[in-house]
Amino acid sequence: MNEAEGGSRQGTGASPACDEVREQLPLLLARRSAASGGPSVAGPDAPVQAHLDTCPSCAEEVRFLEQLVRARPDPPTDLAARVVARALLSTSATSEASASPGAGVIPFRPRTDRPSPSRWWTSPAAAAAVVVLAAGLGLVARELTTGVDGSRTLAAFDASSADWWAEEWLVAGAPYLEGVSDETLALLVAGIDP
Amino acid sequence: MAELVQRHQGVLFRYILARTGDEDQAADLTQEALVKALRALPGFRGEASFRTWLLAIGRNEVLGRYRKDGRRREQPLDQAPDLPDDRALPDEGLDTRDDVDRVRRLMERLPEKQRMSVWLRLYDGLSFREVAEATASTEGAARVNYFHGIRKLREWADE
Numbered sequence: 384m385n386e387a388e389g390g391s392r393q394g395t396g397a398s399p400a401c402d403e404v405r406e407q408l409p410l411l412l413a414r415r416s417a418a419s420g421g422p423s424v425a426g427p428d429a430p431v432q433a434h435l436d437t438c439p440s441c442a443e444e445v446r447f448l449e450q451l452v453r454a455r456p457d458p459p460t461d462l463a464a465r466v467v468a469r470a471l472l473s474t475s476a477t478s479e480a481s482a483s484p485g486a487g488v489i490p491f492r493p494r495t496d497r498p499s500p501s502r503w504w505t506s507p508a509a510a511a512a513v514v515v516l517a518a519g520l521g522l523v524a525r526e527l528t529t530g531v532d533g534s535r536t537l538a539a540f541d542a543s544s545a546d547w548w549a550e551e552w553l554v555a556g557a558p559y560l561e562g563v564s565d566e567t568l569a570l571l572v573a574g575i576d577p
Numbered sequence: 578m579a580e581l582v583q584r585h586q587g588v589l590f591r592y593i594l595a596r597t598g599d600e601d602q603a604a605d606l607t608q609e610a611l612v613k614a615l616r617a618l619p620g621f622r623g624e625a626s627f628r629t630w631l632l633a634i635g636r637n638e639v640l641g642r643y644r645k646d647g648r649r650r651e652q653p654l655d656q657a658p659d660l661p662d663d664r665a666l667p668d669e670g671l672d673t674r675d676d677v678d679r680v681r682r683l684m685e686r687l688p689e690k691q692r693m694s695v696w697l698r699l700y701d702g703l704s705f706r707e708v709a710e711a712t713a714s715t716e717g718a719a720r721v722n723y724f725h726g727i728r729k730l731r732e733w734a735d736e
Contacts, residue, residue, distance in 0.1 A: 406720075413701065447734070448699060451680055451684075452700065453677055453680070454684065455591070455700045456681070458590035462604060462608060463586055464579075467578055467579050467582060470578065470612050
């Protein structure tokens with residue numbers, strides 16, 4: 384099979400045999416890619432490979448397509464984890480999510496800019512971290528006592544106390560988010576967000 | 578669930594990226610589309626292939642974003658997205674990275690449907706029928722778009 388065997392199709396200037404092969408080349412490359420971890424694509428390679436062995440023009444086409452394949456954009460490496468995390472979280476909050484399309488997207492930071500101060504709020508991981516930190520702050524704040532002169536002092540706190548974790552204010556955490564500035568919360572999150 | 582997402586996230590991400598030209602936006606919309614797909618999975622009846630069903634969800638996400646933004650943001654031809662620093666590349670040195678950047682800029686010059694046809698066929702091995710469904714065109718048009726796209730890329734690469 385070679386380019387002199389017949390007329391052209393699809394304007395490639397190659398013979399029907401070459402055109403048929405070139406139509407299959409992406410699948411051949413996808414199967415090669417699958418062999419090294421890419422998307423799985425089924426199909427026989429032998430006839431295509433036999434043509435490539437005897438057709439320099441199509442072999443050159445493969446080399447060009449391989450160049451294009453090397454530029455394939457891939458999703459962020461943590462995309463799947465974010466999706467699964469959101470799907471699991473949303474099973475307990477389906478009604479809220481369906482009422483507000485797009486709510487709860489774990490955003491991807493612009494790679495060239497600083498993260499938007501408002502976007503981290505939508506990350507469940509960051510929100511959870513804030514709750515934990517806020518609870519910790521609340522723990523400290525709770526131990527602040529007022530002295531006889533009206534000054535605030537930090538009382539001793541026994542973390543090994545058996546019932547501190549079960550108190551409602553600590554489990555909820557939310558009250559201690561109130562009154563904390565966005566800047567402070569952003570700094571807290573920045574300190575733990577990888 | 579994780580395996581399903583892992584298997585199909587690439588084609589969906591590339592499809593959305595081919596339409597939006599913005600990697601961060603594409604990642605966000607891909608995430609949203611995949612979550613919606615997982616929720617809707619019990620209703621999937623197999624009338625279309627899973628990939629084209631997923632891409633249809635992705636298309637709706639893109640259209641929804643366009644509606645939300647009020648207008649469609651076109652990507653200037655001379656402002657193709659830079660290659661992200663955290664993106665894995667074959668370990669073949671600086672020349673390979675330059676080549677990748679160059680190819681991506683050439684891709685950005687393609688009309689949208691040609692770019693989508695080339696990406697879906699070449700990068701993800703979709704059949705022309707699947708490409709046609711994903712690009713709202715006929716199978717013949719998908720085939721022509723693919724070959725015209727490849728021919729243009731080749732001409733530009735040889736300039």
